[in-house]
Amino acid sequence: MMTNLFSVFDPSAIFNLSLNWLSTLIGLLLIPSIYWLMPSRYNIFWNTILTTLHKEFKTLLGPTSHNGSTFIFISLFSLILFNNFMGLFPYIFTSTSHLTLTLTLALPLWLSFMVYGWINHTQHMFAHLVPQGTPAVLMPFMVCIETISNVIRPGTLAVRLTANMIAGHLLLTLLGNTGPSMSYFLVTFLLVGQIALLVLESAVAMIQSYVFAVLSTLYSSEVN
Template sequence: MMANLFSTFDPSTNHSLSLNWFSTTIVFFMMPTLFWLAPCRWTQAWLLLTFQVHKEFKILIKTSKYSGSTLIFSTLLIFIMINNFMGLFPYVFTCSSHLNFSLYLSIPLWLSFMIFGWIVNTTHMLAHLVPQGAPSMLLPFLVLIETISNIIRPGTLAIRLTANMIAGHLLITLLSSSGPHLSFFLCNILITTQILLLILESAVAIIQSYVFSILATLYSSEAN
């Protein structure tokens, strides 16, 4: 029995052993192995998804010198997307609804971009702080605003992913908790609503992983 509504997002709430965070490793078990000469359909679907994501990020990373970095962002998108989908299954812990999960992804990426940009492309990073054609009287304020916006980027990435994932799960939990007290007709309406919400959450799981990885790619292109 849940103590409160948010106990479904508590990593320590389970019956015997605290293995909830172990659900993040499910993605590694879902990756197909390339042992066979003729790949199976699951392997072909996985390779097709990887190639399509690679083409998407290749457009954003315009410099051919860093074209290999698309593998990092493709892996990031697939990793977040599968973890988002895992949270839609019953009794599976939703890792992406926690700031711990999101911050551990966004902060290292942002730090690596900033360190690389300020060491290798210092002039380019300084030029980013001042928009072209800005009046000289507003330059100190613009530099301050751009600096603050750069600092809060990992937080906005993490909060966006966490808030969007936890909102849908809370709505589904709220609606499902009222099921035993409804009549047969209203229960059928509730089940239909839950199915529609699950479809919506599936779309949100894909969109949020795409937004997270696309924004990380755009932040990296600014440092190059």
């Protein structure tokens, strides 16, 4: 019996070796197919996704963005997507369900945008603190609200991804633990429910990686 419901997310040693965080890099095993002489269907499909993302991120960043600036966000999307998907397989550690990873991705990214913006576009950054058309009486309050909303951005990015990953996995674990005490008739419904939840989790894995990358792109576009 589990002493704590969240213990399913705890890193555990395998053969006395803590190899859990290596699952973060497991997506790299899928990359060598790019170097095949004849491109596979998977390769063409993945290239189509990356091209679409590149066009969308380019639009979000605006015409003043530097060439190649979308690559970091596409790489971020790929990393989170691979991690979210791999976490749905049994016995693979879900690294995106830990704030250790998500904050490591969100905080340096946001911090670099802020440092770059305040050094190179100081007036533009100050202008962001007071939305256009704000009455003079509300200006001090708007500055406080905008500052707080700006400061909590990396936290909200990290917590959103972590919470979504934890929620689905917890539900799957809770339903799975009730299986042994059920009758054969009810287990059939349980299996159907688990499969439906896995499909939902697959969709969440894609959506959350996309949301993380798009919001990071939007935060960087405000700096330019």
